[in-house]
Amino acid sequence: MRCRKCGAPAVFNMRHHKLALCETHYPEWFLRQTSRAIDKYKMFTSDERILVAVSGGKDSLALWDILLRLGYHADGLYIDLGINGDLNYSARSREKAMKFAHGHPETQLTIVDISKRYGESIAEVAQRKRRGERPCSVCGLVKRHEMNRIALERDYDVLATGHNLDDEAAVLFGNVLHWQSGYLVRQGPVLPADGEGLARKVKPFCRFYERETAAYTLIEGIDYIYDECPFAEGATSLKHKAILTQMDHDAPGTKLHFYLNFLRAKKEGLFCEPEEERVALHACENCGQPTTAPRLCAFCRLWEMSDAS
Numbered sequence: 001m002r003c004r005k006c007g008a009p010a011v012f013n014m015r016h017h018k019l020a021l022c023e024t025h026y027p028e029w030f031l032r033q034t035s036r037a038i039d040k041y042k043m044f045t046s047d048e049r050i051l052v053a054v055s056g057g058k059d060s061l062a063l064w065d066i067l068l069r070l071g072y073h074a075d076g077l078y079i080d081l082g083i084n085g086d087l088n089y090s091a092r093s094r095e096k097a098m099k100f101a102h103g104h105p106e107t108q109l110t111i112v113d114i115s116k117r118y119g120e121s122i123a124e125v126a127q128r129k130r131r132g133e134r135p136c137s138v139c140g141l142v143k144r145h146e147m148n149r150i151a152l153e154r155d156y157d158v159l160a161t162g163h164n165l166d167d168e169a170a171v172l173f174g175n176v177l178h179w180q181s182g183y184l185v186r187q188g189p190v191l192p193a194d195g196e197g198l199a200r201k202v203k204p205f206c207r208f209y210e211r212e213t214a215a216y217t218l219i220e221g222i223d224y225i226y227d228e229c230p231f232a233e234g235a236t237s238l239k240h241k242a243i244l245t246q247m248d249h250d251a252p253g254t255k256l257h258f259y260l261n262f263l264r265a266k267k268e269g270l271f272c273e274p275e276e277e278r279v280a281l282h283a284c285e286n287c288g289q290p291t292t293a294p295r296l297c298a299f300c301r302l303w304e305m306s307d308a309s
């Protein structure tokens with residue numbers, strides 16, 4: 001197979017785009033597509049400060065790399081969840097994030113260590129509060145709170161995450177299966193700041209297949225952690241991903257059209273939140289972040305009964 005641009009041997013073939021590219025033209029295409037997505041969905045401008053949530057995995061490190069290449073002011077945030085065990089997952093993924101930051105002296109990496117700051121790791125707090133349950137809901141809550149906290153404390157305009165098309169299509173699939181209209185309203189490439197104390201959230205990779213970000217990191221030699229978090233095993237979202245991947249294999253582009261047609265439907269007025277149904281938010285008494293709960297936000301309630309301050 002030959003590169004569509006220059007005729008050199010292709011290193012990557014995208015059946016859904018009917019496009020094969022060589023190792024020079026693939027990264028160029030990837031960079032251009034990211035830039036287009038940023039502009040198309042009006043994610044941020046060149047004078048805004050971006051905080052990239054980095055997990056040490058391929059998507060978030062590729063995103064950080066691309067934003068720097070595109071000339072944006074992008075710094076990283078690594079949240080150490082204290083998930084270690086046999087894989088030593090947090091320690092190893094933290095190393096990958098630090099290694100990337102060392103190779104890019106023009107950027108900064110902020111590290112938040114959850115155990116040190118709040119006195120318990122994600123697994124410990126999940127065990128105390130939601131015994132027997134997977135720690136992922138607690139983990140998601142902690143990550144959202146901490147990302148928002150750092151973005152606001154350090155004056156970042158926007159928070160960028162490395163979610164790719166496989167992630168977004170799987171979330172959409174789950175939301176549609178259960179007709180979770182509230183989640184469908186909020187799903188999209190940009191989640192506006194919508195009020196005091198919340199940072200705008202963007203997903204510049206939402207139109208890239210996971211294998212496309214993997215190919216970019218491979219070609220560019222970005223070192224990342226291959227292993228998934230040990231708690232991901234058996235997650236429903238992974239099962240949804242596998243179903244969609246099978247469908248895409250049989251009919252290339254299925255995932256992309258599923259997601260893009262959802263975005264089009266939203267633009268045409270489906271899944272929009274009526275103004276009068278917006279729930280009023282107020283500041284949490286402890287941390288100040290917006291919440292619908294009467295006194296403390298869900299994050300602060302997590303630590304209420306522990307020794308953490």
Ligand code: Q46
Pocket residue numbers: 083122135136137139140229230231232
């Ligand atoms: S890190 Fe956290 Fe994920 Fe691990 S505990 Fe679950 S949510 S699986 S993205």
Ligand code: ZN
Pocket residue numbers: 003004005006007008021022023024025
């Ligand atoms: Zn080429």
Ligand code: ZN
Pocket residue numbers: 284285286287288289296297298299300301
């Ligand atoms: Zn709070």
